[in-house]
Amino acid sequence: MAKKDNNIPETGITISKDEDFSGWYSELLYKADLADIRYNVKGFLVYRPWATITIKRMYRKYEELLEKNDHLPLIMPTVIPESNFKREAKHVEGFAPEVFWISEVGSEGEKLTERLALRPTSETALYPMYSYWIRSHNDLPFKRYQSCQVFRYEGKMTRPFFRAREFHWIEAHNVFATMKEAEEQVKEDMQMTYQMLQDEFCIPIIFFERPQWDKFSGAEKTFAADALMGSGKVLQLPSTHLLGQNFSKPFNVSFINEEGEKEYGYQTCYGPAISRIYGAMIAYLGDDKGLVLPFDLAPKQFVIIPILFKNKEEIVLKKANELFKKLKDKYDVELDDSEDSPGQKYYFWEMKGVPFRIEIGPRDIKKNQVIIVRRYDGKKYFVKENELDKILEELTSTYTKKLWKKAYVDFESEIEVCYEIDSAKEAIEKGKIVCCGFCSIDMEGYHCAEVVEKDIGGFIRGKRVGEEKHEFANCLVCGKPADCTVYIAKSY
Amino acid sequence: MAKKDNNIPETGITISKDEDFSGWYSELLYKADLADIRYNVKGFLVYRPWATITIKRMYRKYEELLEKNDHLPLIMPTVIPESNFKREAKHVEGFAPEVFWISEVGSEGEKLTERLALRPTSETALYPMYSYWIRSHNDLPFKRYQSCQVFRYEGKMTRPFFRAREFHWIEAHNVFATMKEAEEQVKEDMQMTYQMLQDEFCIPIIFFERPQWDKFSGAEKTFAADALMGSGKVLQLPSTHLLGQNFSKPFNVSFINEEGEKEYGYQTCYGPAISRIYGAMIAYLGDDKGLVLPFDLAPKQFVIIPILFKNKEEIVLKKANELFKKLKDKYDVELDDSEDSPGQKYYFWEMKGVPFRIEIGPRDIKKNQVIIVRRYDGKKYFVKENELDKILEELTSTYTKKLWKKAYVDFESEIEVCYEIDSAKEAIEKGKIVCCGFCSIDMEGYHCAEVVEKDIGGFIRGKRVGEEKHEFANCLVCGKPADCTVYIAKSY
Numbered sequence: 001m002a003k004k005d006n007n008i009p010e011t012g013i014t015i016s017k018d019e020d021f022s023g024w025y026s027e028l029l030y031k032a033d034l035a036d037i038r039y040n041v042k043g044f045l046v047y048r049p050w051a052t053i054t055i056k057r058m059y060r061k062y063e064e065l066l067e068k069n070d071h072l073p074l075i076m077p078t079v080i081p082e083s084n085f086k087r088e089a090k091h092v093e094g095f096a097p098e099v100f101w102i103s104e105v106g107s108e109g110e111k112l113t114e115r116l117a118l119r120p121t122s123e124t125a126l127y128p129m130y131s132y133w134i135r136s137h138n139d140l141p142f143k144r145y146q147s148c149q150v151f152r153y154e155g156k157m158t159r160p161f162f163r164a165r166e167f168h169w170i171e172a173h174n175v176f177a178t179m180k181e182a183e184e185q186v187k188e189d190m191q192m193t194y195q196m197l198q199d200e201f202c203i204p205i206i207f208f209e210r211p212q213w214d215k216f217s218g219a220e221k222t223f224a225a226d227a228l229m230g231s232g233k234v235l236q237l238p239s240t241h242l243l244g245q246n247f248s249k250p251f252n253v254s255f256i257n258e259e260g261e262k263e264y265g266y267q268t269c270y271g272p273a274i275s276r277i278y279g280a281m282i283a284y285l286g287d288d289k290g291l292v293l294p295f296d297l298a299p300k301q302f303v304i305i306p307i308l309f310k311n312k313e314e315i316v317l318k319k320a321n322e323l324f325k326k327l328k329d330k331y332d333v334e335l336d337d338s339e340d341s342p343g344q345k346y347y348f349w350e351m352k353g354v355p356f357r358i359e360i361g362p363r364d365i366k367k368n369q370v371i372i373v374r375r376y377d378g379k380k381y382f383v384k385e386n387e388l389d390k391i392l393e394e395l396t397s398t399y400t401k402k403l404w405k406k407a408y409v410d411f412e413s414e415i416e417v418c419y420e421i422d423s424a425k426e427a428i429e430k431g432k433i434v435c436c437g438f439c440s441i442d443m444e445g446y447h448c449a450e451v452v453e454k455d456i457g458g459f460i461r462g463k464r465v466g467e468e469k470h471e472f473a474n475c476l477v478c479g480k481p482a483d484c485t486v487y488i489a490k491s492y
Numbered sequence: 493m494a495k496k497d498n499n500i501p502e503t504g505i506t507i508s509k510d511e512d513f514s515g516w517y518s519e520l521l522y523k524a525d526l527a528d529i530r531y532n533v534k535g536f537l538v539y540r541p542w543a544t545i546t547i548k549r550m551y552r553k554y555e556e557l558l559e560k561n562d563h564l565p566l567i568m569p570t571v572i573p574e575s576n577f578k579r580e581a582k583h584v585e586g587f588a589p590e591v592f593w594i595s596e597v598g599s600e601g602e603k604l605t606e607r608l609a610l611r612p613t614s615e616t617a618l619y620p621m622y623s624y625w626i627r628s629h630n631d632l633p634f635k636r637y638q639s640c641q642v643f644r645y646e647g648k649m650t651r652p653f654f655r656a657r658e659f660h661w662i663e664a665h666n667v668f669a670t671m672k673e674a675e676e677q678v679k680e681d682m683q684m685t686y687q688m689l690q691d692e693f694c695i696p697i698i699f700f701e702r703p704q705w706d707k708f709s710g711a712e713k714t715f716a717a718d719a720l721m722g723s724g725k726v727l728q729l730p731s732t733h734l735l736g737q738n739f740s741k742p743f744n745v746s747f748i749n750e751e752g753e754k755e756y757g758y759q760t761c762y763g764p765a766i767s768r769i770y771g772a773m774i775a776y777l778g779d780d781k782g783l784v785l786p787f788d789l790a791p792k793q794f795v796i797i798p799i800l801f802k803n804k805e806e807i808v809l810k811k812a813n814e815l816f817k818k819l820k821d822k823y824d825v826e827l828d829d830s831e832d833s834p835g836q837k838y839y840f841w842e843m844k845g846v847p848f849r850i851e852i853g854p855r856d857i858k859k860n861q862v863i864i865v866r867r868y869d870g871k872k873y874f875v876k877e878n879e880l881d882k883i884l885e886e887l888t889s890t891y892t893k894k895l896w897k898k899a900y901v902d903f904e905s906e907i908e909v910c911y912e913i914d915s916a917k918e919a920i921e922k923g924k925i926v927c928c929g930f931c932s933i934d935m936e937g938y939h940c941a942e943v944v945e946k947d948i949g950g951f952i953r954g955k956r957v958g959e960e961k962h963e964f965a966n967c968l969v970c971g972k973p974a975d976c977t978v979y980i981a982k983s984y
Contacts, residue, residue: 038624039617040573041608046621047567049636056565073548075539077658078570078610078641079592081532096599100571102610103595105645107588116533118570118594118610125531129538132530144541149570153597166569 012347013290025159025283032291032351034282035160043158043165047275050352051161053299055168055278059147061200061296062170062272065192071143071172076125078148079116084124087250094217095120098152100165118151123218123243123269126173127251134265136256137177141185142265145172147274161279162235162492169273175253175265182242182266186223189240189270190465193225196272197237201281202294202404204228205237206411208462208487211441211449216269220244226461226489227280228409232431234461235280235492238272282353285376285407291353292376295399302333303349307342307361320360323370331396350375355399376403415487421455424476424488428458433489437472437482448477458488504839505782517651517775524783524843526774527652535650535657542844543653543770545791547660550766551639553692553788554662557684563635563664568617570640571608576616579742586709587612590644592657610643615710615735615761618665619743626757628748629669633677634757637664639766653771654727654984661765667745667757674734674758678715681732681762682957685717688764689729693773694786694896696720697729698903700954700979703933703941708761712736718953718981719772720901724923726953727772727984730764774845777868777899783845784868787891794825795841799834799853812852815862823888842867847891868895907979913947916968916980920950925981929964929974940969950980 013031017024029035034051047055063073079102086092100118104111119125126144134142149168158164172189176182190207197203205225215222216239224239248254248264257263285292295301304327306313306320317337324335334354336345342359349357359371370388372381372395383391416427417435424434434456439445441462449460463484472482505523509516521527526543539547555565571594578584592610596603611617618636626634641660650656664681668674682699689695697717707714708731716731740746740756749755777784787793796819798805798812809829816827826846828837834851841849851863862880864873864887875883908924910916916926926948931937933954941952955976964974 036621036624039569039621040576041569041571044569044571046569049564049566052565052567055567072541073544074541075544075547075660077531077533077536077538078643079533079536079658084532099598100594100608101596101601102592104593106591109593116592129528129531132528151570166571168567 012351013288016288017286021283024286024288028282028286028290028351029160032353034291037160041165043154045160045164045166050299051278054293054297055274057297058201058274058278059168059170062196062274063145063147065196066145066170066172069143069188069192070141071145071174074144074146076119076122076129076146076148078119080119080122080125082115082117084128085117087124088218088247091123091218091247095152098154100151100153119148120150120152121271122146122148122150122171123173123247124251127247127253127267130173130175130265131252131254134175134253134255137258140175140177140255140265141181142175143172143185144174145170159279159492161275161282164275167273168275169271172270174268174270175248176268177255177257177263177266179244179266182244182268185268186221186240186242189238189268190223190225192270193238193240193272197225197227197277198404198408200294200296200400201277202400202407203237203277203280203284204407204409204411207465209441209465210239210462211445211460211486212443213446213449214460214462216241218243218246220246223465224462226491227284228411228414229280229284229492230409232414232428232433232490233492234433234489237277237280238270240270241268243267243269285403286353289347290351292403293353293355294403295355295396298353298355299332300334300349300352300354301331301396302327302356302358303345303354304333304335304358304360305342305345305349306335306337307359307364309362312362315365316360316362319365323358323360327392356395374399376406418476419472419474421451421476424452424458425456428456428488428490433487434458435485435487436476437470437474438484438486439475439478439480440483441486445475445483448475451477452488456488458490461487461489461491504843505780508780509778513775516778516780520774520778520782520843521652524845526783529652533657535646537652537656537658539767542791546785546789547766547770549789550693550770551660551662554688554764554766555637555639557688558637558662558664561635561680561684562633563637563666566636566638568611568614568621568638568640570611572611572614572617574607574609576620577609579616580710580739582738583615583710587644590646592643592645611640612642612644613763614638614640614642614663615665615739616743619739619745619759622665622667622757623744623746626667626745626747629750632667632669632747632757633673634667635664635677636666637662651771651984653767653774656767659765660767661763664762666760666762667740668760669747669749669755669758671736671758674736674760677760678713678732678734681730681760682715682717684762685730685732685764689717689719689769690896690900692786692788692892693769694892694899695729695769695772695776696899696901696903699957701933701957702731702954703937703952703978704935705938705941706952706954708733710735710738712738715957716954718983719776720903720906721772721776721984722901724906724920724925724982725984726925726981729769729772730762732762733760735759735761777895778845781839782843784895785845785847786895787847787888790845790847791824792826792841792844792846793823793888794819794848794850795837795846796825796827796850796852797834797837797841798827798829799851799856801854804854807857808852808854811857815850815852819884848887866891868898910968911964911966913943913968916944916950917948920948920980920982925979926950927977927979928968929962929966930976930978931967931970931972932975933978937967937975940967943969944980948980950982953979953981953983 015023036046102116210222219241221242225237226234245264253265306316327333357373368385416432418424470485507515528538594608702714711733713734717729718726737756745757798808819825849865860877908919962977
């Protein structure tokens with residue numbers, strides 16, 4: 001791995017994350033060589049190697065889990081003919097404003113007979129194929145996924161990885177014989193999300209059933225994970241959608257049931273946006289020294305730094321090389337024997353998020369030890385040579401679990417229960433998440449949601465999944481009888 | 493893995509590959525669930541799970557090799573602004589006729605201020621970034637790759653996997669301080685190609701330096717692998733291009749050399765098209781029973797088929813399940829306990845290219861044995877239970893090597909040396925590759941190449957890489973002194 005990948009002085013991160021999150025995030029992306037925003041098409045990002053390696057590993061973990069849960073991979077074309085795209089009315093209404101259209105080809109700009117959409121999502125590409133492939137109840141459940149990129153002409157401000165006009169995701173599209181099975185799939189999707197985002201990527205999340213005005217265009221219901229990003233702000237991460245028969249009817253995704261009758265399938269889709277999750281992960285776990293990464297996802301897991309004193313160089317380098325050779329069969333290891341000072345090296349590799357630094361100096365060699373420093377908490381371990389294997393095993397196998405424990409936020413401690421608009425506004429301003437009574441997350445509650453946005457400065461995130469209790473008598477906004485308990489938060 | 497993935501009767505392959513290659517190939521794609529050509533945009537293919545799993549594994553092998561050879565991965569945007577695209581004159585001349593243009597966005601079809609090309613290849617996206625990233629000789633060599641799809645509005649007939657308007661490839665783009673290093677990289681690219689295509693994918697290839705009229709648009713020289721597809725026809729597979737300074741000058745990919753002077757980099761690019769290689773592989777290795785795949789690339793490597801006789805079902809199923817559990821930790825295994833007859837199962841899984849079938853019947857249980865049948869040659873092994881581990885190890889570790897030995901074609905035996913147009917024409921008609929003298933593979937030989945195409949019915953593939961000898965006095969076509977030895981073949 002070339003060290004100075006972007007030709008900048010190695011000063012480390014200079015902006016405090018707490019004081020200026022945006023400044024800190026930009027500096028991190030640039031100095032740790034994660035992304036380049038200078039590509040000359042607005043909203044399109046260049047992913048540099050240090051980010052790409054991690055993103056590929058995140059994909060692999062997600063794909064393995066999907067396959068373990070009986071999803072098979074496929075690859076669809078990137079383009080969708082306009083006529084397909086228009087077959088589900090609400091879907092097209094929601095996505096059409098964001099479509100990039102291919103309408104001409106070749107040097108003379110010959111017009112295509114039908115415009116092609118760069119896929120913003122693949123329902124309208126896939127489901128005509130599903131109608132060929134699914135015939136009988138024996139073909140169900142039918143579970144497929146693809147890893148691909150999608151394109152959306154976002155009007156909102158873009159932020160590298162968080163929101164871009166091209167992003168990288170996985171989309172899973174399933175068909176079932178009954179609504180009940182589709183509902184079970186939604187639960188499995190949420191389960192997979194917790195497993196990946198919390199256990200593997202160390203991002204704390206909560207699932208909400210989104211209000212009807214905030215659901216996926218064409219879905220019956222949308223369940224979305226909100227990541228708790230600190231100071232009360234949330235970020236939407238993977239969402240899973242109960243489509244019911246909304247798409248299976250216009251796209252004729254039907255099957256002959258056990259009684260020999262034609263029936264339309266019950267569908268779900270699930271879309272973890274890997275590039276966005278990556279952004280959330282580095283933003284959430286990073287600190288003022290730079291990147292912090294889960295152990296498996298770090299492009300380099302160890303950096304060995306020989307402490308070179310005059311006349312002792314040879315013996316130290318020999319030892320460092322021995323250790324490098326020992327570790328590299330099992331881990332991703334870097335041996336930094338460049339001419340920088342040890343201090344410069346420490347700063348640099350901390351910024352890159354390498355989970356463990358191993359220091360070896362002449363005094364350590366005398367004592368038959370190495371010093372291991374853990375990235376996320378800076379803890380130092382003086383490890384005797386004969387205990388090295390055991391300690392490494394212990395440190396590496398617990399790194400991500402302990403990082404998760406540190407990163408975990410108790411959702412309850414972020415919440416303030418409110419009964420009035422004024423106190424809700426105050427709570428939101430203090431960086432809290434508001435819990436309150438609300439008239440309805442169906443369309444009749446939309447007006448009250450607008451008030452929440454305007455007067456409280458937050459968004460209705462929806463009903464918390466799995467929360468049965470509902471103790472509010474009245475809607476926070478209109479005072480009518482409250483149909484449900486909802487949560488309000490600021491969001492990215 | 494759902495068995496009847498496309499709802500067709502399990503009749504196996506009915507068309508002979510030798511008699512009707514196109515018919516055989518189409519039937520294979522359809523019945524083995526590899527691809528679906530019914531997507532309603534011409535030249536855009538749907539890749540089904542059985543092909544997708546193999547293609548992903550091919551990607552992984554290729555990426556590992558590139559990384560081993562010091563290439564780092566990155567991810568570029570899919571779109572290229574028109575102004576970038578036009579910066580190298582010959583490049584735009586070559587690729588412009590094939591570009592899909594994005595020129596409008598949103599529901600109202602708002603015009604973009606600048607048209608965006610769907611990348612047909614990424615030089616003009618990447619090299620402006622390279623000019624930011626590369627500053628000094630210390631940054632060189634600079635080796636990067638990305639795995640992505642590219643889009644070309646092909647006028648020619650498309651054939652699934654072989655030639656499509658969207659295809660999946662890897663592109664590696666490297667910068668060096670000297671032309672000599674760039675030339676060494678071209679050799680490394682060819683070495684990697686042999687290693688992947690022959691050792692891993694079992695496709696015999698030969699490298700040619702292409703004539704100047706057939707090189708990559710903008711390159712100094714192009715070196716391309718031709719696969720020997722049988723009956724004298726060749727198929728172009730990966731090519732590597734010596735770009736020299738043709739792109740580094742217009743894109744300002746420069747560096748400060750050791751003398752402190754600005755110098756333009758020397759570049760190479762390399763583009764193995766994984767989806768095309770997949771097509772070549774299944775077309776080349778497949779037989780009248782269906783798919784044949786290298787061991788590592790088979791989505792299922794073993795299928796266990798219990799032979800069920802009345803009253804013996806329980807004991808046989810128990811044994812089959814035991815074996816399934818034993819194998820599945822190490823291999824991809826299917827246990828086919830469906831109600832189809834053993835014969836139907838044999839046909840089906842042979843068609844799918846599963847390397848080994850294991851049969852277990854009541855008689856085998858009595859004899860403490862299983863029967864293992866190898867896909868590519870149908871050879872049967874009666875294996876005693878206490879020898880199973882040893883034999884499995886032996887059979888699996890040698891499968892691909894032996895398949896390659898069977899698939900290997902001695903290039904020399906396909907060649908006919910010719911001194912006259914008539915004999916060359918005859919040789920091409922007989923399915924041979926012609927070796928002859930030729931005036932020049934620089935542009936002054938172009939007219940003779942046109943004659944070869946028209947009168948002989950083949951194409952000049954170029955000079956064979958590594959072949960030093962040149963014993964022809966005259967050009968086959970014009971009779972002028974021959975500058976080089978070339979090969980002529982029919983091509984896909």
